Amino acid sequence: MEAVTQQIPLEHFLVLSAILFSLGVYGVLTRRNAVLILMSIELMLNAASVNMVAFAAYTSPEQFIGIIFAIFIITIAAAEAGLALAIILRIFRYRKTANVDEIDELKW
Amino acid sequence: MGMSEAWLLPLLPAGAFVVLTLFGPYLPRKGDWLAIAAIFTTFALTFPIIADLTSAIAEHGPEFGGVTNSIEWMSVPGYLTLNLGVHVDAITVVMLVVVSFVALMVQVYSLGYMKGDSRYGWYYAVISLFVASMLALVLADNFLVLYFAWELVGLCSYLLIGHYSHLRSAAEAAKKAFITTRLGDVGLLIAIILLWRETGTFSIQGVIEAAQAGQIRTEVLTASVFLIFMGAMGKSAQFPFHVWLPDAMEGPTPVSALIHAATMVVAGVYLVTRTLPLFELVAGAQELILAVGLLTTFLSASMGLVMTDIKRVIAYSTLNSLGLMFVALGLGSPAAAMLYLFAHAFFKALLFLGAGSVIHATERQDVSQLGGLWSKMPLTGATFAIGALAMAGLPFLAGFWAKDEILVVATENRAVFALLLLTLPVTAMYMARLFILTFLGEAKEPEAIEHAHDGPPTMSVPLVLLAVLSVVAGFVVFDQVGRAMGFPGGIGEIIFLHEPEVFRFDVAVAIGSTLLVASGLGVGWLIWKERPGLAIIAAIVLKPVHTLLVNKYYLDDLYQAVIDRVVLMASRMLAWFDRNVVNDTIVDGSAQATGFIGYLLKFQQTGRLPNYALAIVIGIVALTLVAFSLK
Numbered sequence: 001m002e003a004v005t006q007q008i009p010l011e012h013f014l015v016l017s018a019i020l021f022s023l024g025v026y027g028v029l030t031r032r033n034a035v036l037i038l039m040s041i042e043l044m045l046n047a048a049s050v051n052m053v054a055f056a057a058y059t060s061p062e063q064f065i066g067i068i069f070a071i072f073i074i075t076i077a078a079a080e081a082g083l084a085l086a087i088i089l090r091i092f093r094y095r096k097t098a099n100v101d102e103i104d105e106l107k108w
Numbered sequence: 109m110g111m112s113e114a115w116l117l118p119l120l121p122a123g124a125f126v127v128l129t130l131f132g133p134y135l136p137r138k139g140d141w142l143a144i145a146a147i148f149t150t151f152a153l154t155f156p157i158i159a160d161l162t163s164a165i166a167e168h169g170p171e172f173g174g175v176t177n178s179i180e181w182m183s184v185p186g187y188l189t190l191n192l193g194v195h196v197d198a199i200t201v202v203m204l205v206v207v208s209f210v211a212l213m214v215q216v217y218s219l220g221y222m223k224g225d226s227r228y229g230w231y232y233a234v235i236s237l238f239v240a241s242m243l244a245l246v247l248a249d250n251f252l253v254l255y256f257a258w259e260l261v262g263l264c265s266y267l268l269i270g271h272y273s274h275l276r277s278a279a280e281a282a283k284k285a286f287i288t289t290r291l292g293d294v295g296l297l298i299a300i301i302l303l304w305r306e307t308g309t310f311s312i313q314g315v316i317e318a319a320q321a322g323q324i325r326t327e328v329l330t331a332s333v334f335l336i337f338m339g340a341m342g343k344s345a346q347f348p349f350h351v352w353l354p355d356a357m358e359g360p361t362p363v364s365a366l367i368h369a370a371t372m373v374v375a376g377v378y379l380v381t382r383t384l385p386l387f388e389l390v391a392g393a394q395e396l397i398l399a400v401g402l403l404t405t406f407l408s409a410s411m412g413l414v415m416t417d418i419k420r421v422i423a424y425s426t427l428n429s430l431g432l433m434f435v436a437l438g439l440g441s442p443a444a445a446m447l448y449l450f451a452h453a454f455f456k457a458l459l460f461l462g463a464g465s466v467i468h469a470t471e472r473q474d475v476s477q478l479g480g481l482w483s484k485m486p487l488t489g490a491t492f493a494i495g496a497l498a499m500a501g502l503p504f505l506a507g508f509w510a511k512d513e514i515l516v517v518a519t520e521n522r523a524v525f526a527l528l529l530l531t532l533p534v535t536a537m538y539m540a541r542l543f544i545l546t547f548l549g550e551a552k553e554p555e556a557i558e559h560a561h562d563g564p565p566t567m568s569v570p571l572v573l574l575a576v577l578s579v580v581a582g583f584v585v586f587d588q589v590g591r592a593m594g595f596p597g598g599i600g601e602i603i604f605l606h607e608p609e610v611f612r613f614d615v616a617v618a619i620g621s622t623l624l625v626a627s628g629l630g631v632g633w634l635i636w637k638e639r640p641g642l643a644i645i646a647a648i649v650l651k652p653v654h655t656l657l658v659n660k661y662y663l664d665d666l667y668q669a670v671i672d673r674v675v676l677m678a679s680r681m682l683a684w685f686d687r688n689v690v691n692d693t694i695v696d697g698s699a700q701a702t703g704f705i706g707y708l709l710k711f712q713q714t715g716r717l718p719n720y721a722l723a724i725v726i727g728i729v730a731l732t733l734v735a736f737s738l739k
Contacts, residue, residue, distance in 0.1 A: 028721050037717070100717040107715025 292342020344376025
């Protein structure tokens, strides 16, 4: 059986990654709900993971560096999501809203 | 204890100053005994030094140039070396004796005079420092140490003149003395730096030798010599810097005695004496000294005639004497100048301390309020009379020998000789006037002198000692006197600075000067004692002259006007520039600009998350585009 790397060229993964990342950026810039912004950030992280894994598989398949990176990213993303959700929860409890346009006290 | 250990002398009173400053309030009697003990030891230690010097002169002959003992203080290799050292020769020794003796007398006298003063301990501390600085000044072997001591002398005079700092006049006088002498000090400092740049040494002897060897460029030497003389003029209160000296009378009277006789004003005479070889190399320098000395003598003698403040009259007599010393220096005879300085110290200290006794007893110091004190204060009156006659130059008191030596030197220059003779009767007249108005005649304010009496022993003993010395000090000109006191070769060789000349006595000059002095005294007696109306008539007839003299030739007013118009105008302009340009525009302006820009930029901080996110994205995109376009 042919390896995936021979059937699909690397560029496809890179394009997928770019699309995912752009969607994430779009979400971060356009969403007003803090939870949705958080989800968009997760999307960007996943895009990065896809990039890592794809490059690892195509350039040095005998090593696990890229895969290990991906695992780290997933771990950190989980921790970050937990922390961010906790913060958003506190903000919501305190201000009765998760709309980032209304949370603007940290200014001049 | 010999000449090489002379560095110990200034350290004793300096140590007393340190102890008194730190622990004075905790010491019994606030430590005055310590200050007196220090100065007494210093005075006692000058005698082994004199003996050492006289035996060295006897051994090495009159060419003996003195002993230098110096240590390296710090050095920048290849650039400069600073030494601390002492140089002892004949000039130094004369100064040491004068300074330490007069200081001892003044300190003992102050025990009585300053009793009960609120800053008694501080007074003794500063007076010790004053003496220490003056001793260091005359012992210094290089210009740098001399300059340190020079400035310390100025500082101490400032502190002591302003001792009664609650009096506005005292504060003003102290300021005036400090600023006026400072003008000259700047000149001295520039001269020292110029000479150092030319020769690479601060050593006085080294500079003189370099100058005599022609290693200093003529224009630099000329400038330096005139600047040195400027320093001397400031300290020695020569015209046109003389204005501070009469005002310095605001200090306690013993301080006036010290400043006038030993520690302050003779510093300039000493400096010129020490550097006279430099003056001899510059055309016109000695003529300048001569002219300044003569002018000062004349101005002060005439002003002394009309002043009514007892201390001011004596102050003008000091200017008179200092002028004479500079005349001697200008004529190229440091020996005559030093002899006069030596004799002058005793009778001038005596006059001031006598005046102090009068002020202490009556709390008045204007002769128009005094009079009739002779019977109340016989001791003060008698000693004061001796001082006044010595100042006038009556034979055979100390002032007579010294004054005649200067006259003998001046015979070579007819014009100078004639002018000097003119001042003699004037000097005699105002000394007679001062004595008569203070001690004789009717008491003008009887209640003032009702309880007047001679001071306690601490005050009268210095008076008597100084009176004795004012009588006999002149006899040091005879070698036999020195030998009788146990100094091989006599003291004359010290006073006369091992020059080939020995004391020259010209009978004709002596008789002439005595006649002039006697006539001056006689006229003074006639005007102010026998015919008191004459003084008033003279004042009316010569009204313009009298007004001119009472107003001190309007020189003080002239200076004040110049200060008001020129100096204060310049100050105001500078102040305006500083306030508006430097402060408001540059300093405040930059702060305000920063603040304004910050105010504008702070609105970037909206506090909204999407704005920041957008900024981050734009930034990344921009960076990426830049990176790609550069590739």
